Amino acid sequence: xxxxxxxxxxxxxxxxxxxxxxxxxxxxxxxxxxxxxxxxxxxxxxxxxxxxxxxxxxxxxxxxxxxxxxxxxxxxxxxxxxxxxxxxxxxxxxxxxxxxxxxxxxxxxxxxxxxxxxxxxxxxxxxxxxxxxxxxxxxxxxxxxxxxxxxxxxxxxxxxxxxxxxxxxxxxxxxxxxxxxxxxxxxxxxxxxxxxxxxxxxxxxxxxxxxxxxxxxxxxxxxxxxxxxxxxxxxxxxxxxxxxxxxxxxxxxxxxxxxxxxxxxxxxxxxxxxxxxxxxxxxxxxxxxxxxxxxxx
Numbered sequence: 001x002x003x004x005x006x007x008x009x010x011x012x013x014x015x016x017x018x019x020x021x022x023x024x025x026x027x028x029x030x031x032x033x034x035x036x037x038x039x040x041x042x043x044x045x046x047x048x049x050x051x052x053x054x055x056x057x058x059x060x061x062x063x064x065x066x067x068x069x070x071x072x073x074x075x076x077x078x079x080x081x082x083x084x085x086x087x088x089x090x091x092x093x094x095x096x097x098x099x100x101x102x103x104x105x106x107x108x109x110x111x112x113x114x115x116x117x118x119x120x121x122x123x124x125x126x127x128x129x130x131x132x133x134x135x136x137x138x139x140x141x142x143x144x145x146x147x148x149x150x151x152x153x154x155x156x157x158x159x160x161x162x163x164x165x166x167x168x169x170x171x172x173x174x175x176x177x178x179x180x181x182x183x184x185x186x187x188x189x190x191x192x193x194x195x196x197x198x199x200x201x202x203x204x205x206x207x208x209x210x211x212x213x214x215x216x217x218x219x220x221x222x223x224x225x226x227x228x229x230x231x232x233x234x235x236x237x238x239x240x241x242x243x244x245x246x247x248x249x250x251x252x253x254x255x256x257x258x259x260x261x262x263x264x265x266x267x268x269x270x271x272x273x274x275x276x277x278x279x280x281x282x283x284x285x286x287x288x289x290x291x292x293x294x295x296x297x
Contacts, residue, residue: 003282005035006085007042007275010077012225012254014275016044017085020051021060029069034285036067041285042278045221048078050086058100059092066220073103074166076228076257080116080272083108088274103166117269120232123165123261125240130168131196143242152188160189161237165266167219168195169233171202173243177213186217200227204234206243213251225254232268235259 003025006017016035018025027049036044047065054061062082064075082099086092087110096109107119125145127134138149149157150170160170170189174180182203189201198219205213216230217223231250238244239261247260257270 001282002279004277004279005042006089006277007044008081008085008273009254009275010080010226010228010272011252011257011270013046013077013227014044015046015048015078015081016042017048017081018050019085019089019091020049021091025049025051027063027065029065030286030289031282032065033067033069034282034289035280036065037289040288040290042280045218045224046072046075046078048075048082048085050082050091053100055100055105057098058105059094059097060086060099062099062101064101066218067222068220070220071102072167072220074101074106074121074229076118076120076232076268077226077270077272079106079108079118079228080270083110083116083118084272084274101166114271115269116272117267118228120229120266120268121166123163123232123236123266125162125164127162129164130162130170130199132162132168132170132199133194133196137194143240145237145240150189150192150194152185152192155185155188158185158189161241163233163236165229165232165236167229168197168199169202169230170195170199171204171234171237173238173241174203174205177203177205177215180215182215182217182223186223190217190219200230200233202227202230202234202237204238206238207251209243209245210247211249211251212238212244215253226252226257228257228268228270231257232259232261232266236261236266
């Protein structure tokens, strides 16, 4: 089966984008993994699928699959690429657009200067909002936030801010994101048994009251060059901790993102870039996957 696709990125967070409106797309974990595989596939952090909506107020349905094949709730950088894709492919001229994700509706604006802004939806901060088992753990109030001490084998407890922006985030402040062992600590937090659905682990360095540097180890994708919901979670956590003021410039390894939050409305803006388009024989691609990446029957 031949699928048309477009390769895109938002601040280096890269995607394979599929039009499920004008072609039949049946996504499976194996197909998502095959597309995302950097040696045997096209290569991407996530797969984005544009479909006709179920919600009567939405223009499109927008689905996200991580590189490990799992479907997730939200992706801020992907959302910006989604609206750029819809306009460039001629699927709609509406601006702003309303997109249906699995947790509700989001609003997206494609600006004339080449950037895209996204109304990111509701923020929540309780342990149950990120499927976190806090039983028996110590916590401390800090500003309007609560820091949770998460035990990590061989390391001091991580002091985490919990933020749900459709998908779950755990943010901690570090002195220097370049020197911090994200490659080691990130997987320990992302897959910690206290997080029942895993979590996106953010590492935030505060530069000044309107600027941070950020690295994110994403659930199901590993460390990415940028994470849109992670940028939002870090900015919101920093504001609640009393360290930051809105708007916040978030410097990721893939480029800057801007996050504004007034305690209720959360908006992120940044680039969305088309790299190339092509066709792929998806069944052949799945057959080429290494055995370790193929689910048992």
